[in-house]
Amino acid sequence: MANQPRMPERFGEGSGPEQLLREWLLARIAEAAALPPPHRFPRPQELVKEGRPPVRVEGLSDAVERLCRLARPGRRTEEAGFRSAGAPPPLFCRERISAERIVRTMLGKEDERELPPLLGSYGFPGGWENRLIWGDSLLVLKSLLFREGREGEVQTVYFDPPYGVNFPSCFEPFARRRGEAAPGFVRVKAYRDAWEQGLPSYLAHLRERLLLCRALLHPTGSLFLQIGEENLHHVRILLDEVFGERNFVSLISFRKTSAFPGKLLRGVSDYLLWYARQKERVKYHPLYQRKRPGAEGASNYRWVELPDGKCRALSPSEEANPDRVPPGARIFALGDLRSAGASERGSFAFPFAGRTFRPYANSHWKTTREGMERLAEMGRLVVSGRTLMYKRYLSDFPVVGLTNHWSDVRPSFQRNRRYVVETVEKVVERCLLMTTDPGDLVLDPTCGSGTTAAVAERWGRRWICIDAAPVPLALTRMRLLTSVYPYHALRDPVEGPAGGFLYARRQNGAGEEVGGIVPHLTLEAIAKDQPAEEEVLVDCPELATGRTRLSGPFLVEGLMPVNAEGKSSAEEGRSFAERMREALGLSPVFAGAGRKRIPLEKIRAPDWPSVLGAEGVVAGKRVGIVFGLETEPIGEDLVRKAAREASRKGYRDLYLVGFSIDAGGLERLRKLGRGNRRLHYVQASLDLLMGGLLKWTRSSQIFWLSGLPQVRVRRKPGGEEERWQVEIVGMAFFDPLTRTLEQRRTEELPAWFLDTDYDGSCFLPREAFFPRTEAWEAVGRALGATRERGDPEGRRSSLFRPGKHRRIAVKTIDERGTELLVVRTLPRERVKRPGVALDLDFRQKNGASDAAGRGQKRGGGLM
Numbered sequence: 001m002a003n004q005p006r007m008p009e010r011f012g013e014g015s016g017p018e019q020l021l022r023e024w025l026l027a028r029i030a031e032a033a034a035l036p037p038p039h040r041f042p043r044p045q046e047l048v049k050e051g052r053p054p055v056r057v058e059g060l061s062d063a064v065e066r067l068c069r070l071a072r073p074g075r076r077t078e079e080a081g082f083r084s085a086g087a088p089p090p091l092f093c094r095e096r097i098s099a100e101r102i103v104r105t106m107l108g109k110e111d112e113r114e115l116p117p118l119l120g121s122y123g124f125p126g127g128w129e130n131r132l133i134w135g136d137s138l139l140v141l142k143s144l145l146f147r148e149g150r151e152g153e154v155q156t157v158y159f160d161p162p163y164g165v166n167f168p169s170c171f172e173p174f175a176r177r178r179g180e181a182a183p184g185f186v187r188v189k190a191y192r193d194a195w196e197q198g199l200p201s202y203l204a205h206l207r208e209r210l211l212l213c214r215a216l217l218h219p220t221g222s223l224f225l226q227i228g229e230e231n232l233h234h235v236r237i238l239l240d241e242v243f244g245e246r247n248f249v250s251l252i253s254f255r256k257t258s259a260f261p262g263k264l265l266r267g268v269s270d271y272l273l274w275y276a277r278q279k280e281r282v283k284y285h286p287l288y289q290r291k292r293p294g295a296e297g298a299s300n301y302r303w304v305e306l307p308d309g310k311c312r313a314l315s316p317s318e319e320a321n322p323d324r325v326p327p328g329a330r331i332f333a334l335g336d337l338r339s340a341g342a343s344e345r346g347s348f349a350f351p352f353a354g355r356t357f358r359p360y361a362n363s364h365w366k367t368t369r370e371g372m373e374r375l376a377e378m379g380r381l382v383v384s385g386r387t388l389m390y391k392r393y394l395s396d397f398p399v400v401g402l403t404n405h406w407s408d409v410r411p412s413f414q415r416n417r418r419y420v421v422e423t424v425e426k427v428v429e430r431c432l433l434m435t436t437d438p439g440d441l442v443l444d445p446t447c448g449s450g451t452t453a454a455v456a457e458r459w460g461r462r463w464i465c466i467d468a469a470p471v472p473l474a475l476t477r478m479r480l481l482t483s484v485y486p487y488h489a490l491r492d493p494v495e496g497p498a499g500g501f502l503y504a505r506r507q508n509g510a511g512e513e514v515g516g517i518v519p520h521l522t523l524e525a526i527a528k529d530q531p532a533e534e535e536v537l538v539d540c541p542e543l544a545t546g547r548t549r550l551s552g553p554f555l556v557e558g559l560m561p562v563n564a565e566g567k568s569s570a571e572e573g574r575s576f577a578e579r580m581r582e583a584l585g586l587s588p589v590f591a592g593a594g595r596k597r598i599p600l601e602k603i604r605a606p607d608w609p610s611v612l613g614a615e616g617v618v619a620g621k622r623v624g625i626v627f628g629l630e631t632e633p634i635g636e637d638l639v640r641k642a643a644r645e646a647s648r649k650g651y652r653d654l655y656l657v658g659f660s661i662d663a664g665g666l667e668r669l670r671k672l673g674r675g676n677r678r679l680h681y682v683q684a685s686l687d688l689l690m691g692g693l694l695k696w697t698r699s700s701q702i703f704w705l706s707g708l709p710q711v712r713v714r715r716k717p718g719g720e721e722e723r724w725q726v727e728i729v730g731m732a733f734f735d736p737l738t739r740t741l742e743q744r745r746t747e748e749l750p751a752w753f754l755d756t757d758y759d760g761s762c763f764l765p766r767e768a769f770f771p772r773t774e775a776w777e778a779v780g781r782a783l784g785a786t787r788e789r790g791d792p793e794g795r796r797s798s799l800f801r802p803g804k805h806r807r808i809a810v811k812t813i814d815e816r817g818t819e820l821l822v823v824r825t826l827p828r829e830r831v832k833r834p835g836v837a838l839d840l841d842f843r844q845k846n847g848a849s850d851a852a853g854r855g856q857k858r859g860g861g862l863m
Contacts, residue, residue, distance in 0.1 A: 021047065021055060025067045032060035054149050061281065062152075062219055088142035089631065091133060095556035095763040095811075099481050102768050103550060103779060105798055120487070121552040122460050123496045124439060130554035131464045132453065134473050136689050137445040139559060140466045141212035154216040154464075155283065155440035158428055158452050160226040161206060199231070203238055209445055210242045216443060217277040222249070222435040225273045226427075228256070232271055239275050249274040249282065254406040254427055272431065283435055285538045288399035288518075289408070293331055294319045296407060297400030300333040305391065311382065327510075334384055335392040335523065337372075338363045350388070352381055357388040371527025380526060396521040398513045399537065402430070428455045433538050436461055438488075439498030450476030457551045458485045460497030468686035470817030473556065478751060480551040481768055482775035484782040487547035501541035505534070516540035548782045558660075559631070576630040577613040580657065581605060583688055583702065584614065584625070590655070590682055591704035591816070593733040593742060598705060611641045612649075613657075619737050624651040628658030630689065634681070636664035643672040643679060653736055657682040657703060663809070663823040670708055678734055681706045683818045707733040707744065709752075709812040711822050716799055724826060726797040726810060728752050728769075746795045747771050751813040757803020758823060763811060769794035802826045 024047045032039045040059035047055040057063045100121060133140050144150045213223055223243070227235050240248065252272035276282035291298040293314065302319070305311050307328040314331070318324045325331060338359045339346075346364030349356050350372050359365055365372065375381050380390045409426050428451050432442060438460040444452035447467035453476055456463035467473060492499030506515035513519065519532035581603065590598040601617040603625075613627035626642040628634040634656050646654040654677070656669065661681050673679030685702040710729035715722070731744040750772050753765035770776065771794030810822045 022067065024055070025057070025063050028057055028063040029060060029067065032063060035060075056152060061278075065219055065278065088139055088147050089559045090147055091135075091140070091143055091557045091559060093555050093762045094134070094558050095765065096129070096553070097477065097481070097556065097765060098553045099550040100553075101764075101766060102481060105766050106776070106779075108798070120547065121550050123552065124462060125495060125498055128462055130453070130456075130462060130552060131557055132447070132450075132473060132476055132554055133464065133466045133557045134468070134470070134686075135466065135559045136468050136686055137466045138208055138212070139689075141209060141216065141445065143559070144464070145212055145215055151215055152218050153441055154213075154443045155218050155221045155437075156432060156435045157213045157217065157221070157223040157443045157445070158226075158431055159209075159213065159223060159444070160446050160448060161209075162202075199234065202231070203234060206235065207238055207242065210239065213443065213445065214242055214277065219278050220281050220283040221277045222282055222431075223275050223277075224252075224431045225275075227271055227273060229267050229269065229271065232273075236273055239273055243275040243277070247276045247279045249276050249279060250404045252404045252406060254409040254424075272427070274431075283437070285434055285437075286535075287402040287430055287434055287539065288535065288537055289402060291394055291398055291400050293322050293394070298333075298394070301331050301394055303332050303334065303391075305330045305332060305393075309379065331394040332391040333394075334382065334389040337366055337388060337390055337523075339366050352376060352388060353383055355383070366523060367527040371524075374527055374529060378526065390523065395511070395513070396519070396532075397535075398518055399535070406430070425451055425455055428452050429459070429539075432456060432459060432461060438500055439496070447472045447476055450479045453554075454479055454483060457483070460488065460501070468689075470683070470813075470819065472817075474751060474813045474817040474819075477556065478770060478773075478775060480554065482770070482779055483551055484778055485549045485551070487544040487549040489542040489544045503536050503540070504542050516542065550779070577627045580627045580684070580688065581614050584616075584657075587702055588616075589701075589703070591701050592735065593705070593707060593744070593815075596735065596737075598736055611638070611645055618653060621652050622650075623653040623655060623736075624649065626654065626656045628656065628661075630659075633660040633662045634658040634665040635662050636668040639665050639668040639672065639679070643668075643677075647677065652676060653678050653680065655680045655682050657684050659684055659686060661820070663821040666708075666820055666822065678736070680734065680736070681820075683816065704816050704818070705733070705736075706818050706820065707731040707814060709810065709820055709822055710743075711810050711824070713808060713824050713826070715826075722802060723799040724756075724802060724808070725799050726754055726808060727795060728771075728810070728812070731812070731814065749794075749812060750815060752794075753811045754797050755809040755811075756797075756800045757805050758807045758809035759805055760807070760823075763809055763821070765811070766800070767797050769797075771795070 028045055032041065035041070038059065039061070041057075044056050044058045055066065057066060210223075210225075217223065223239075225235065225239065236248075236251075250272075252274060253269045254272070255268055256270040289297065291301065293301040302314050303311055304314050304318070304325055306326060314325070322331065340363055342362050343364035345368070346366070347359055348365070348369055349358050350365070350369065351357075367375070372381075375390055382389055382391055406427070409424055432452075432455055436442060439462065441462045441464070442452060442456045444463070444465045447453065447465040449472065450465065453463050453465045455461075457480065465476065467476075488497075489502040490496065490499060491502055503516035505513070505517040505519075508514050516537045517534050518537060520535050521532035524530075525532055584600065585603050588600040588603055590600065592598050598618060600623075603614055603616040606612045606615055611626060612624050614625040616623055616625060624642070624646045626638065628638060639656060642654060642656060654673075656665075656679065658681075660683075661669070666681070669679045669681055682703050683706055687702060709731055712727040712729055714725050714727065716725065728746045728749065730746050731749060733742045733744060734740075735742060748771070751768070751770050753763070753769070754767040755764050756766050757764075806826045806828070808824050808826065810824075812820050812822070814820075
């Protein structure tokens with residue numbers, strides 16, 4: 001830990017944790033008060049106590065704020081309530097993704113040094129990797145706060161929750177097919193906004209998460225909550241309670257992505273509620289827009305000064321298109337020279353153009369007599385009727401400050417949106433630019449299509465994004481991997497974005513300011529013959545010439561599969577099974593491939609305690625249902641036991657319901673589910689872990705039937721060097737109603753990934769394929785290259801050498817975002833007959849005595 005202080009001797013073992021913290025904070029306050037303003041330590045001070053998150057303060061105000069928090073019983077009680085609910089589960093790494101590594105494979109550049117010299121990504125001090133986390137935001141936020149000790153580390157939270165308008169869940173495939181009008185994605189409805197107790201449930205859901213977000217915020221940090229007009233007033237009252245009324249900063253309005261029709265006045269605006277952790281300390285960078293005559297903030301710029309000094313009004317065509325103004329002419333507005341209020345020093349008479357001008361009654365000139373004379377010498381004065389005014393050239397300050405009404409934000413076209421409730425990037429971008437610096441940490445508890453992550457990547461911010469649904473994670477992963485970003489020039493390449501971007505003042509051939517630094521020439525500066533001040537446009541840094549940037553490395557994480565403290569696996573399994581049976585009774589439908597629905601009837605508990613969690617009827621036949629544990633994926637052992645019991649009870653179909661299934665469980669399910677007896681994996685929504693807040697209906701779509709990936713691993717025949725290739729044959733979906741096996745081709749699979757040297761714990765994709773889309777085209781165009789290896793249609797991987805583990809892993813993602821992992825060990829035996837490939841297949845055919853089983857026994861075919 002940085003600069004860990006030595007604890008005073010009175011910090012004895014007998015001191016309680018709160019007393020120890022209070023004494024330590026008082027000592028830091030005394031030290032900081034002795035420092036010169038602003039009373040900040042040269043390096044942050046930390047209190048480290050075994051078994052508790054470290055406490056970090058940067059100066060006097062931090063220490064005082066932490067001490068005041070200890071004295072607020074309400075805050076302490078709420079935090080104690082969160083802690084008493086049990087230790088939050090830790091987060092574990094599911095994937096470690098590097099766009100550079102994948103692009104290197106795509107281009108056939110196995111050596112990192114072979115990459116194009118102008119290709120790269122940003123790095124952060126300490127080896128930081130951005131984080132995409134799958135899980136209930138409440139549990140994840142608790143883990144970040146109480147287990148990882150990240151209190152006060154987040155600079156900005158962008159929170160875009162459901163609006164609480166009782167919108168039922170829906171689903172649409174998230175990958176657009178090739179050949180459609182716009183490549184990329186199709187909009188997705190993959191969220192639910194129906195609440196069991198209506199508004200109270202919705203507000204309770206928000207409140208828990210807002211309290212945790214507030215604790216994670218830095219003292220200079222901000223939270224933006226996006227909301228519609230229906231519950232704006234309720235949510236603002238809630239935020240006033242959590243953050244305090246004094247920390248309200250602004251209410252920002254912008255045009256929403258869609259307008260819902262109605263009988264009365266249509267609502268077209270969404271809103272951002274901006275609250276600061278501490279308003280008096282909030283970090284804020286003003287944003288500006290380029291002035292355009294006639295537009296908002298520049299409506300008075302209706303005059304033009306020609307090169308010969310003559311002035312006239314802009315013509316209608318020139319107002320509509322300022323580029324039609326004659327070369328060398330200067331557009332200007334008329335500025336008032338008077339200020340309200342009487343002043344003896346500013347009430348003098350001033351002669352100009354053969355007339356004498358005085359300020360009106362109860363007003364005075366804004367500048368002195370000498371200043372007025374200087375304005376006249378510079379040709380800045382102009383007579384308008386009976387009033388003396390001055391010229392404010394557009395070039396004096398070519399930008400106008402942003403207000404809290406963002407009228408220029410326009411929704412994207414429906415066909416180009418990735419998500420049905422996708423936020424316009426410009427909205428998130430402005431929030432981050434206003435309240436963060438490069439290198440700061442941004443948190444999004446509701447990831448959605450990954451807009452916050454994409455914007456943070458573009459502007460060199462670190463990010464953590466959370467979502468409980470698999471579709472948002474799949475969308476975000478795809479969006480980041482296939483995006484190309486501008487390479488903003490860095491002040492310090494060693495520090496990366498944390499060292500800041502470079503800004504410069506530049507003009508184009510017409511003399512217009514086009515750089516990130518613009519002049520701000522005021523009336524006072526003109527009158528006193530002072531140079532213009534300068535303003536930095538934080539959204540206009542310099543670009544590194546000819547450089548292309550990909551997204552930086554990021555982790556895909558999940559909650560550690562461990563049991564809650566004080567509960568045995570059996571106890572947890574029984575209580576969880578009861579909750580799952582209840583949810584299944586309220587929504588007794590398994591969503592199948594495409595738009596198929598498999599209804600369940602007569603759901604009940606098993607006759608005696610067993611591994612089965614429920615029994616039911618599908619298509620008139622009894623079926624068994626097994627629920628995996630709440631905190632663990634379905635594994636091989638559970639599949640084996642469930643299949644054995646289902647066989648004894650004579651079930652034709654067995655459904656294994658869980659939040660995930662590991663590679664061993666999937667392989668065992670495939671092997672045991674053949675012939676007349678079929679085993680099915682059913683993906684359950686993580687919404688089930690949210691307790692009784694969300695409302696369940698038959699249309700909730702919280703259970704969906706998964707297919708089985710068909711994977712072939714083939715060794716290249718001949719040659720001394722050992723090379724392998726992976727091919728995705730497709731996906732197999734068994735229909736329990738028709739008892740038929742439906743084969744889906746690879747081209748219909750949204751995404752699949754390959755790790756050619758799987759270590760058994762963390763998935764490191766070295767190739768990424770999106771067969772249904774043209775997602776890689778933007779990267780290819782930016783690099784001026786095409787895929788040199790593998791299959792551009794997304795069916796086959798590149799040829800690769802076996803890694804040290806001699807194990808490959810293939811991860812497939814279906815239309816509903818379900819992730820399935822297939823793991824295969826590469827054998828060491830050589831092919832005896834030259835020209836013949838050694839295949840390791842993972843496929844399933846209809847029927848028990850299929851060729852797959854016979855081929856497996858011969859040792860060469862399907863496994």
